[in-house]
Amino acid sequence: MTGELLALIGAALVLLSAVGVVRLSDVLARLHALAKASTLGILLLLAGAAINLHDLNDITSVVLAGVLHLLASPPASNMISRAAYLAADHDDMTDERADAEP
Amino acid sequence: MSWLVPLPIVLPLVGAAVSVLVGRSRSAQRVVGISVLATLVVVAVALLVEVDTNGTVVTEAGGWAGPMGITLVADRFAAILLVVAELTLFAVLVYAIGEPGAERNHVGFQSAYLVLAAGVAASFLTGDLFNLFVAFEMMLTASYVLLTLGGRHDQVRSGMTYVVISLIASTLFVTALAFVYSTTGTVNMADLAGRLEELPPGIRSALAVLLLVVFGIKAAIFPLFFWLPDSYPTAPSPITAVFAGLLTKVGVYAIVRTQLLLFPEETRPATLLLVLAACTMVVGVLGAIAQDDIRRILSFTIVSQIGYMIMGLGFFTVAAVAAVVFSIVHHIVVKTALFMIGGLVDHAAGSSRLSRIGGMVRTTPFLATLFLVSALSLAGIPPLSGFVSKFALIDAGFADRQYAVVATSIVVSLLTLFAMTRIWMGAFWSPPEEATVAPPPPNRSGGPVLMVVPTTVLVLCSLGVAAAAGPIYALSERAAEDLMDRHAYVAEVLGP
Amino acid sequence: MRWLGRLVLLVILWLLAWGEGTIGNVVSGVLVGAALLVAFPLTTRVDRFRLDLVAVAQLVGHVLVQLVSSNVQMTREILRRRPAVCPGVLAHRLRVPSEHVVTLMTSVIALSPGTMTIDVSDESDTIYVHFLFLYDEAAARRSLERLERLAARAINVQPEADSSSGAPPSSAPAPLDSPEAT
Amino acid sequence: MTAATMAMLTAAAALFTYRLCAGPSLADRVTALNGLVLVGMGGIATHAAHTGVGAYLPTLVAISLVGPIGNGMIARFIEERQT
Amino acid sequence: MILLLAAFAVVGLALVAFGARLGRRAFLVGALPMAATAAWVATRLPDVTDGTTRHESVGWVGGLGLAVDLHLDGFATTMTLIVTVVGVAVLLYASRYFAPDARDLGRLAGLLVLFAGSMVGLVLADHVIVLYACWELTSITSFLLIGNRHDQARARAAALHALLVTGAGGLALLGGLVLLGQAAGTYRLEGILAAAPSGTAVTVALVLVLVGACTKSAQYPFHAWLPGAMAAPTPVSAYLHSATMVKAGVFLVARLAPVFATQAPWRPVVLAAGCATLVFGGLRALRQHDLKLLLAFGTVSQLGLMMVLFGAGTPATTTAGWVLLIAHAAFKCTLFMVVGVIDHQSGTRDIRKLPALRDGWRPLELVALLALVSMAGIPLGAGFVAKELSYEALDEATFLGHEVVLVAAIVGSMLTVAYATRFYTGAFAGPRRRAAGEPAPLPGETHRDPSPTTELSDPTLPIEPVDPVVVVKPRAHALTNTTAEVAVVDPDPAPPAPSFVAPAAALALVGVVLGVVPGLGDKLATVSLEDFRGSVPAVHLAVWHGFGAPLLYSALTLAGGFAIWAADRRVRPRLAWASKVPSGAEVYLAALRALGIVSTRVTGFVQNGSLPVYAGVIAATAAALPVAALLAGWDWPGWPRLGPKREAPVVIVLLTAALGAALVRKRFSAAIFLGVVGYAMAGLFVLSGAPDLALTQAAVETLSTVVFVLVLRNLPERFERQSTPGRRIGRLLIAAGVAAAVFVLALTSAGVRLGNPVSEEMVDRAVPDGHGRNVVNVILVDFRGFDTAAEITVLTVASIGAVALARAGRRRRDGEPVPAANTEEVRRLVFVDVSVRVVFHAVLMLSLWLLFAGHNQPGGGFVGGLLAGSAIALRYVAGGIDEVRGRARFRPWTVLGTGLLLSSSTVAAPLLFGGAVLESAVASLDLPLVGEVDVNSALAFDVGVYLVVIGMVLMAFEAFGEEPKEVAPR
Amino acid sequence: MTLMLATAAAGLFGVGTYLLLQRKLSRIIIGLSLLTHGANILLITSSRRGDAPIIGAGGEERFADPLPQALALTAIVINFGVAMLLLALAYRSWILTHDDEVQDDVGDRGIAKSDVVHDEVADQQQVIAREETS
Numbered sequence A: 001m002t003g004e005l006l007a008l009i010g011a012a013l014v015l016l017s018a019v020g021v022v023r024l025s026d027v028l029a030r031l032h033a034l035a036k037a038s039t040l041g042i043l044l045l046l047a048g049a050a051i052n053l054h055d056l057n058d059i060t061s062v063v064l065a066g067v068l069h070l071l072a073s074p075p076a077s078n079m080i081s082r083a084a085y086l087a088a089d090h091d092d093m094t095d096e097r098a099d100a101e102p
Numbered sequence B: 001m002s003w004l005v006p007l008p009i010v011l012p013l014v015g016a017a018v019s020v021l022v023g024r025s026r027s028a029q030r031v032v033g034i035s036v037l038a039t040l041v042v043v044a045v046a047l048l049v050e051v052d053t054n055g056t057v058v059t060e061a062g063g064w065a066g067p068m069g070i071t072l073v074a075d076r077f078a079a080i081l082l083v084v085a086e087l088t089l090f091a092v093l094v095y096a097i098g099e100p101g102a103e104r105n106h107v108g109f110q111s112a113y114l115v116l117a118a119g120v121a122a123s124f125l126t127g128d129l130f131n132l133f134v135a136f137e138m139m140l141t142a143s144y145v146l147l148t149l150g151g152r153h154d155q156v157r158s159g160m161t162y163v164v165i166s167l168i169a170s171t172l173f174v175t176a177l178a179f180v181y182s183t184t185g186t187v188n189m190a191d192l193a194g195r196l197e198e199l200p201p202g203i204r205s206a207l208a209v210l211l212l213v214v215f216g217i218k219a220a221i222f223p224l225f226f227w228l229p230d231s232y233p234t235a236p237s238p239i240t241a242v243f244a245g246l247l248t249k250v251g252v253y254a255i256v257r258t259q260l261l262l263f264p265e266e267t268r269p270a271t272l273l274l275v276l277a278a279c280t281m282v283v284g285v286l287g288a289i290a291q292d293d294i295r296r297i298l299s300f301t302i303v304s305q306i307g308y309m310i311m312g313l314g315f316f317t318v319a320a321v322a323a324v325v326f327s328i329v330h331h332i333v334v335k336t337a338l339f340m341i342g343g344l345v346d347h348a349a350g351s352s353r354l355s356r357i358g359g360m361v362r363t364t365p366f367l368a369t370l371f372l373v374s375a376l377s378l379a380g381i382p383p384l385s386g387f388v389s390k391f392a393l394i395d396a397g398f399a400d401r402q403y404a405v406v407a408t409s410i411v412v413s414l415l416t417l418f419a420m421t422r423i424w425m426g427a428f429w430s431p432p433e434e435a436t437v438a439p440p441p442p443n444r445s446g447g448p449v450l451m452v453v454p455t456t457v458l459v460l461c462s463l464g465v466a467a468a469a470g471p472i473y474a475l476s477e478r479a480a481e482d483l484m485d486r487h488a489y490v491a492e493v494l495g496p
Numbered sequence C: 001m002r003w004l005g006r007l008v009l010l011v012i013l014w015l016l017a018w019g020e021g022t023i024g025n026v027v028s029g030v031l032v033g034a035a036l037l038v039a040f041p042l043t044t045r046v047d048r049f050r051l052d053l054v055a056v057a058q059l060v061g062h063v064l065v066q067l068v069s070s071n072v073q074m075t076r077e078i079l080r081r082r083p084a085v086c087p088g089v090l091a092h093r094l095r096v097p098s099e100h101v102v103t104l105m106t107s108v109i110a111l112s113p114g115t116m117t118i119d120v121s122d123e124s125d126t127i128y129v130h131f132l133f134l135y136d137e138a139a140a141r142r143s144l145e146r147l148e149r150l151a152a153r154a155i156n157v158q159p160e161a162d163s164s165s166g167a168p169p170s171s172a173p174a175p176l177d178s179p180e181a182t
Numbered sequence D: 001m002t003a004a005t006m007a008m009l010t011a012a013a014a015l016f017t018y019r020l021c022a023g024p025s026l027a028d029r030v031t032a033l034n035g036l037v038l039v040g041m042g043g044i045a046t047h048a049a050h051t052g053v054g055a056y057l058p059t060l061v062a063i064s065l066v067g068p069i070g071n072g073m074i075a076r077f078i079e080e081r082q083t
Numbered sequence E: 001m002i003l004l005l006a007a008f009a010v011v012g013l014a015l016v017a018f019g020a021r022l023g024r025r026a027f028l029v030g031a032l033p034m035a036a037t038a039a040w041v042a043t044r045l046p047d048v049t050d051g052t053t054r055h056e057s058v059g060w061v062g063g064l065g066l067a068v069d070l071h072l073d074g075f076a077t078t079m080t081l082i083v084t085v086v087g088v089a090v091l092l093y094a095s096r097y098f099a100p101d102a103r104d105l106g107r108l109a110g111l112l113v114l115f116a117g118s119m120v121g122l123v124l125a126d127h128v129i130v131l132y133a134c135w136e137l138t139s140i141t142s143f144l145l146i147g148n149r150h151d152q153a154r155a156r157a158a159a160l161h162a163l164l165v166t167g168a169g170g171l172a173l174l175g176g177l178v179l180l181g182q183a184a185g186t187y188r189l190e191g192i193l194a195a196a197p198s199g200t201a202v203t204v205a206l207v208l209v210l211v212g213a214c215t216k217s218a219q220y221p222f223h224a225w226l227p228g229a230m231a232a233p234t235p236v237s238a239y240l241h242s243a244t245m246v247k248a249g250v251f252l253v254a255r256l257a258p259v260f261a262t263q264a265p266w267r268p269v270v271l272a273a274g275c276a277t278l279v280f281g282g283l284r285a286l287r288q289h290d291l292k293l294l295l296a297f298g299t300v301s302q303l304g305l306m307m308v309l310f311g312a313g314t315p316a317t318t319t320a321g322w323v324l325l326i327a328h329a330a331f332k333c334t335l336f337m338v339v340g341v342i343d344h345q346s347g348t349r350d351i352r353k354l355p356a357l358r359d360g361w362r363p364l365e366l367v368a369l370l371a372l373v374s375m376a377g378i379p380l381g382a383g384f385v386a387k388e389l390s391y392e393a394l395d396e397a398t399f400l401g402h403e404v405v406l407v408a409a410i411v412g413s414m415l416t417v418a419y420a421t422r423f424y425t426g427a428f429a430g431p432r433r434r435a436a437g438e439p440a441p442l443p444g445e446t447h448r449d450p451s452p453t454t455e456l457s458d459p460t461l462p463i464e465p466v467d468p469v470v471v472v473k474p475r476a477h478a479l480t481n482t483t484a485e486v487a488v489v490d491p492d493p494a495p496p497a498p499s500f501v502a503p504a505a506a507l508a509l510v511g512v513v514l515g516v517v518p519g520l521g522d523k524l525a526t527v528s529l530e531d532f533r534g535s536v537p538a539v540h541l542a543v544w545h546g547f548g549a550p551l552l553y554s555a556l557t558l559a560g561g562f563a564i565w566a567a568d569r570r571v572r573p574r575l576a577w578a579s580k581v582p583s584g585a586e587v588y589l590a591a592l593r594a595l596g597i598v599s600t601r602v603t604g605f606v607q608n609g610s611l612p613v614y615a616g617v618i619a620a621t622a623a624a625l626p627v628a629a630l631l632a633g634w635d636w637p638g639w640p641r642l643g644p645k646r647e648a649p650v651v652i653v654l655l656t657a658a659l660g661a662a663l664v665r666k667r668f669s670a671a672i673f674l675g676v677v678g679y680a681m682a683g684l685f686v687l688s689g690a691p692d693l694a695l696t697q698a699a700v701e702t703l704s705t706v707v708f709v710l711v712l713r714n715l716p717e718r719f720e721r722q723s724t725p726g727r728r729i730g731r732l733l734i735a736a737g738v739a740a741a742v743f744v745l746a747l748t749s750a751g752v753r754l755g756n757p758v759s760e761e762m763v764d765r766a767v768p769d770g771h772g773r774n775v776v777n778v779i780l781v782d783f784r785g786f787d788t789a790a791e792i793t794v795l796t797v798a799s800i801g802a803v804a805l806a807r808a809g810r811r812r813r814d815g816e817p818v819p820a821a822n823t824e825e826v827r828r829l830v831f832v833d834v835s836v837r838v839v840f841h842a843v844l845m846l847s848l849w850l851l852f853a854g855h856n857q858p859g860g861g862f863v864g865g866l867l868a869g870s871a872i873a874l875r876y877v878a879g880g881i882d883e884v885r886g887r888a889r890f891r892p893w894t895v896l897g898t899g900l901l902l903s904s905s906t907v908a909a910p911l912l913f914g915g916a917v918l919e920s921a922v923a924s925l926d927l928p929l930v931g932e933v934d935v936n937s938a939l940a941f942d943v944g945v946y947l948v949v950i951g952m953v954l955m956a957f958e959a960f961g962e963e964p965k966e967v968a969p970r
Numbered sequence F: 001m002t003l004m005l006a007t008a009a010a011g012l013f014g015v016g017t018y019l020l021l022q023r024k025l026s027r028i029i030i031g032l033s034l035l036t037h038g039a040n041i042l043l044i045t046s047s048r049r050g051d052a053p054i055i056g057a058g059g060e061e062r063f064a065d066p067l068p069q070a071l072a073l074t075a076i077v078i079n080f081g082v083a084m085l086l087l088a089l090a091y092r093s094w095i096l097t098h099d100d101e102v103q104d105d106v107g108d109r110g111i112a113k114s115d116v117v118h119d120e121v122a123d124q125q126q127v128i129a130r131e132e133t134s
């Protein structure tokens, strides 16, 4: 039950983050919003799963995934934010729906 | 003797690995390549003798019996083609080594070549439809590499066409496999022979036609062949030679194997095959006539000749299938030889465009003779091997009362003769164009010894095919009887 | 003995992966880990740090608090009828420049919603942090300083004598050195 | 409750997909891709917990590692484009 | 007989190969096999005339009923003697004709011998396919001989013309013979004639055979190649194009006529063609100034008469034809030789330019006169006997239209008398008179040659140098190549040496002997007639046939002939229409032009060089054909269920991203969309119970994206819009068609699953026999490890190819990759750097875990390798290619090679121990502390896979990893 | 096979084909990847889907058919390798032409307007013309 609740909260955070990614106005703000999902959201989901699982092997796998995520994702998001910031006034930011093929 | 069966696949793979590891030494790589292929010629001959005397040899990879495991099946058809293929591969490798500048060959050449050899052998020997896909991929990937080694502009351009079209074929193959497994739950060809029979006719015909399209792309039949004349001529001449001789024939092999083994008589798309065959023959030979470049002319005649084989298959009689088997043997040898000669012409005259070269009957009379013999054989002039092949097809076709398509094939053979005389007159008879007078060739034989000798050997082989046409045709007939008797194959592989 | 610590970490990872603490797994983990460390040795310069477990716990606590509070803040913003943000960039110069501290700091910054690292100076002595809600610049600076302290203690970092990062920066990178508001 | 969790993840996926298509910048699309990967991880974990089958957890472990690698790589080249 | 044929082949090939050093003596060597054959046949004559037919047979392709069946019956004996005796004469003549230092004499002699062998084979054949084979060989040798002066475009074109026309006829013949053989149930000539099949197929077959015969024997409308063939050296023309090869068609007709003459198409076809040829040939001969062309058209005409006589097929006409065959060989060959001599000595053979010949030329004149007497059918020439017999036979014949044929024969013979006279006066009498003070050119001249005094020194040329009026093709070599050898006509040519005239004289004498004592040929004529016909009354050949209609016709012929000649000046211009009658030549040229146009148009249409078109055609074919086949016998299985709800979001994301990848205009964006599709696929795999697939897909997708991005960063940012709306609609239609086809086929095939899948056994045997709990992995490394072995080979080769391509032109001599010269320092980000250092070993550790655990849980060598590859990618992210190269201790090639060697050795090794290829072995080890450990050889295989994948990733970075600025464009 | 997955496969094939028929190699590569994904869907749906076929995890009777999975895995790996090769072609093309456009074959250009039998026809025309004047 605890596990499921944690997972639910995690999912809610992921959803909120997705809402943010859709609603917020500029790319940096959207990146901030994603961080919600990529940290507390996913950790809660993993924690919820870990609590609900019974096999030790499975639990350690989930823990491992969480640890690896914490290790690997910050540098990646730092790189993205750096790139996004540098690109902020580059034409990469222009809307390309305008010239997409019909 | 079943240990012989996997050798043509496994040995080149080990050789390729060693070749990658000894990449620093060209000569070590060559020793590996030559010794592996020389061994395989012997192995293939031994296998053919074994198969012809004692019947089909079946071996199970990993010891897992079919239909669960992958079975390797050497029947007469496969063994015959294996012998010809290994011989051709060996001759072309020597030719490639003898080509001036071969020492600059990329470090990957020998490995890719050996993988190609493994892929060709695996295509012939496998008794498993998915393994056939994998074998094709081995062969094709190696061919992509060989085609583009060097990275010249035209190679890249033609490489794109070749690779993309081949990948379409591969994807279609996987698609076909998915449908096959979906309907039958097996990919073992012997098992499939039984299970496909029970399918409703609609989906069964659809599968037969889908497989025909898949292999038709590789075999270069109309309207799936357009890629071939654009891509083959740009490769280095040894590569073109081995592609021209072997790769399309692997496609033909797969068509023959799958149509005859997997599908019962009532599913066979005979009319479709004959229509496609006629179109292939005609469009191919017209293309050959329209070209000015020797390699392009020869490339189009590949297409045209494939039409003959497809026509023979379309008759679906023992005699016709025997003729097809014989034709494949003849065509591999002759076409490879012709492309090797084309390479020698290019080498001696500095170009392969007819409008730029000429007079080679005087400068390289030996080469002229080699070309004449091969070209006449290709055009089906008696008593060369091409004639036996043509006669066998005509005989079988008339016996089957397929007058229209046979008449077409006869007309096409005249046009083939015309295409060949265009090369003969353009390159050998007509005086050389002053603008591009090439340096005189190094010797009267027309090129470096290591290039001329394997070419000569192949031409002699083609004469040998003509001289020994009796036994070879008899063998082809036995192979055709095997091919037409699906249940015997199934019994050999899965047990009675 | 740096590699011993690394070996222990690798074996723990190995055991986590296998999910069973059997002797066989430990032995194989040690063998495999050692083999890896032999095949790909650690480089001398950068891998010099020692974990202070107490400080690590403090850092984790800080991160958790940050996580929750910033998540709440973010949620509020996202769900407002018209999201109103007050973004800005702060340059933070480290007291004790260290590659490890920078890395740890940027990671924590990345993990907390509302902050993210935009850049790090070539000398690893200044980080540029983008705040989504830069209402209170002084508070933001304070939180960065606190984070640096916790991070430095957690990995017990010593100023590197031989490293170029010890020297103060000659000049701050031009485009990113001041808070900006939109 | 698991159904609710999955529903929320699905909704999140839909929103991320919207951002993926809407862009407009590359960074936006990478963000969306990132979000979708996270949804996938959450989905796998929840699915495993719900069914008790751990077969997909190695996938989870792998994605937790390789997902960021791909993102980092793309980020690197977005940036490279600017300079 | 077979030995003799072999002798021809050996001598011929030897002369072609080595004859050059023999010079003119090559011809003498070449005469040996002919003389030997003639002698041998002569020794067989008694047997033959007794009616004994000798048979020989050597098997060739038994399965096809092909064997070298030869027989020596009466007609074969006759023809063999003609071929060999004339052959000896021609070769002796040739050995004097050519200059001693002329080029290619060995080749020429060898080809003549090969031709003679083919011709002998043709006449001896008792197997229609052998006959056909020899027939084609004579076409080929003729082609090579006509093109002997291949520097000249005209010679080449004439050779091609002859080859294509006779080749086409040959193929028609082949078709006809196969039909005939199948109708008769045998390809033996004797068998076919004995069976005498009939029916529609046989009717078609006979027409085809006659077409073949008419092309070879230059019958209207196929005759045009023969005058062109005069481009060959005169000895060749004398031999092939008058005495022997052109008789092959007549010979074949003679062979088949006894049985088939009475079948429906035979006589109308043969007689119409023969009569037309007979008359038109004569008319054209009358108009020639070139003596050689005059003879050539004369040959055409005479061949028409022979065709009529043999084709009519009655014993009497056949006998007449038999005599004409021999007589013609003798006189026509003689006359060709005479022309050759004149040409050789004087430098021209144009009637208008020939100088007067002095008394020393009298012997040659006599020889020519003897031959002309025979040709014109004047008594005491062999031709007279033939003509009398023809008139008599045709007069007495009963077949429909024999009167018309008789009239044609008389008219043709008149023309023969006229052109024979023209030959004599043109070559000998005329010039003498002109020299006596009558230099006026012949009336009705339309010749526009601006340089009438020049003539090529080469005596083999049939016609003057290129006439500027008719030069169509200003190609350089066609004009320049020959100008060096222009010579002037010798006004007082030296008389020929006796040895030069002797061969012609000998042949002329044969004609005289046959003309004076024709009874010598009675026996041979009788047995020749009996071939395939059964016994006939003995033939009696005689000069005097008594008074009767034939004699009257003969007198009429001579009178008419001389009258035509005498009226030459008035008649000749009026005969101009004859050369305007459409002949086969125009058809040939039109066909050739049409072929050129059709071939280029068709090729230009289908082979337009555009990959999108090729791919579109293939896609459309692949969609249309199977669906058409399916619909032909469709059995709709009904709609399946929609599927579980949980799949819906994944499918929606998948399709949305796929569409995005198609529509977006930036390459990077497309790559991201593609990545999403890939991850969605992984999601689908999770939902389908395929953890290994999901794992692999996720890892592959990541690395694919990495490699894709590595390449894309170089390419232009956007795809430029370039397609027209029409093309786009075409693409959309094909795409929709493919989608529909896949949809229909997928649903249909899913609805008809038969039986249980073979994989059930795999599940059952995975643990007990495969020693692994992860069935998919057991399949990959054991049950179907053979696939995997091939698959990693694909990876190896693909990565080699990728490196080769990407680094083409930037290799050291040994092909090892070299660091680019202007390596630019990649800007390092400290947090990335440090994180990567921390994570690197961990990732490798995990990759090894996946490798080792894979047999029992999702994982395996491939995924392990990909994860290790990700570690490499991490390094790249941190520090670029130098970081990858610098820290990886192992060269990519070595890793790749070691992996492949390990795997392939694991596959091969069991063979050494007598096992099946790839057979796995399991050893149980009892280790202290650890306990029992199973060591499976499949693991070694999987380690190989692991290494190959790592090697591949290393290679990928080697290929694409260098910073774009380093790569010099172009 | 479910309707949804059949749609997914068909959609991937359709979009993939659309991309395949373009001139930019990067688009073609994407198209081929989509086709491959479509084919893989067809493979895994070609037999029973269910629980992960790992023995010991329970539910062997609800196992997904492992064979199509193995086949699909092989296909995925092969496509990975070949895709890399294609990318190398695009890369090489960029080095040579600064684009990844698939160019038309130069050898095929102008074939339709060429006159291949010119020599043969012209020469023989000459011979016949000579005959006429003689």
Ligand code: NA
Pocket (backbone or CB within 6 Å): B354, B355, B356, B357, B358, B359, B425, B426, B427, B430, B431, B432, B433
């Ligand atoms: Na030429």
Ligand code: NA
Pocket (backbone or CB within 6 Å): A032, A035, C108, C109, C110, C111, C112, C113, C114, C115, C116
């Ligand atoms: Na953050």
